[in-house]
Amino acid sequence: MYKTVKKTALALVPKGFLIKNELFFRALFALRYKGKNHKCPICDHSLKKFIPLDDGDILCPFCGSRARTRRLFSLLKEHDLLHGSVLHFSPSRSLYRILSKDNSINYVSTDFEDEFIAQYHYDITKIDRPDNHFDVIICYHILEHIEEDQKAMQELFRVLKPGGSCLIQTPFKEGNDIYEDASITTEENRLKAFGQEDHVRIYSIAGLTERLKKSGFTQGDAKTFEDDVHAGFQAETILFLKK
Structure with a gap:
């Protein structure tokens, strides 16, 4: 899901605009990940889960941290x-x-x-x-x-x-x-x-x-x-x- 959304966003929206407004777009996407199982120490959001990536890493949906x-x-x-x-x-x-x-x-x-x-x-x-x-x-x-x-x-x-x-x-x-x-x-x-x-x-x-x-x-x-x-x-x- 995350990979598809990211690819679509990059295809439709200028990269500079995406970076400038990254946290806004992430917040919209990350609503489905809100929960109490995890907590990101960078953005301080509580999460249901982190996003698994193809390389084995896990991403915070709110701030994008690895x-x-x-x-x-x-x-x-x-x-x-x-x-x-x-x-x-x-x-x-x-x-x-x-x-x-x-x-x-x-x-x-x-x-x-x-x-x-x-x-x-x-x-x-x-x-x-x-x-x-x-x-x-x-x-x-x-x-x-x-x-x-x-x-x-x-x-x-x-x-x-x-x-x-x-x-x-x-x-x-x-x-x-x-x-x-x-x-x-x-x-x-x-x-x-x-x-x-x-x-x-x-x-x-x-x-x-x-x-x-x-x-x-x-x-x-x-x-x-x-x-x-x-x-x-x-x-x-x-x-x-x-x-």
């Missing part, structure tokens, strides 16, 4: 990370709407490919900000797209303030090695090898952690979380790093 975004927002609040200057790469619209209006932080959003709503278009391998600038960096599902990932990690470390926090997440594989092959360049072959047309590798938790250590991140670790049906969280691993 499971990892809901957990991220909860962790940011739980660990008191919403303070000072916050750099957020390719933010989801559900989180961007909240953080960009939060006057208690200096929120800086960026998306290099202009696929997400963001204020800037920083190249993560050469971030146009001075050293020791940000208190918090959110880098979710970015590094697996970057060919020069070690250079990107060094930049994240450079612009993070001493004592600052960096949250990183990517898809992960089992084992200790990172699977990458620079000769794989076509979208078709990258989809087969790495699981998505614009991915250039698959990290293991150990492999990514080791690469981050080489870039300067010697503090922090990987934390694995379980499902939380009520809040619509799914099992996942997140790297919490300090400078």
Whole structure:
């Protein structure tokens, strides 16, 4: 149902108008999902159920948040990370709407490919900000797209303030090695090898952690979380790093 409605809306209504009025259209569609079984921690709506997606994720019908975004927002609040200057790469619209209006932080959003709503278009391998600038960096599902990932990690470390926090997440594989092959360049072959047309590798938790250590991140670790049906969280691993 959701997939059909979304496809029809995109075909009939200009994309810019849909984005501008997204919450209004979602509210109309989401009425059938109101209930008391679940609660979205981002938009605070009580739900009968989340919307299952083809990729196995679950979507909030009211704000459009995915499971990892809901957990991220909860962790940011739980660990008191919403303070000072916050750099957020390719933010989801559900989180961007909240953080960009939060006057208690200096929120800086960026998306290099202009696929997400963001204020800037920083190249993560050469971030146009001075050293020791940000208190918090959110880098979710970015590094697996970057060919020069070690250079990107060094930049994240450079612009993070001493004592600052960096949250990183990517898809992960089992084992200790990172699977990458620079000769794989076509979208078709990258989809087969790495699981998505614009991915250039698959990290293991150990492999990514080791690469981050080489870039300067010697503090922090990987934390694995379980499902939380009520809040619509799914099992996942997140790297919490300090400078």
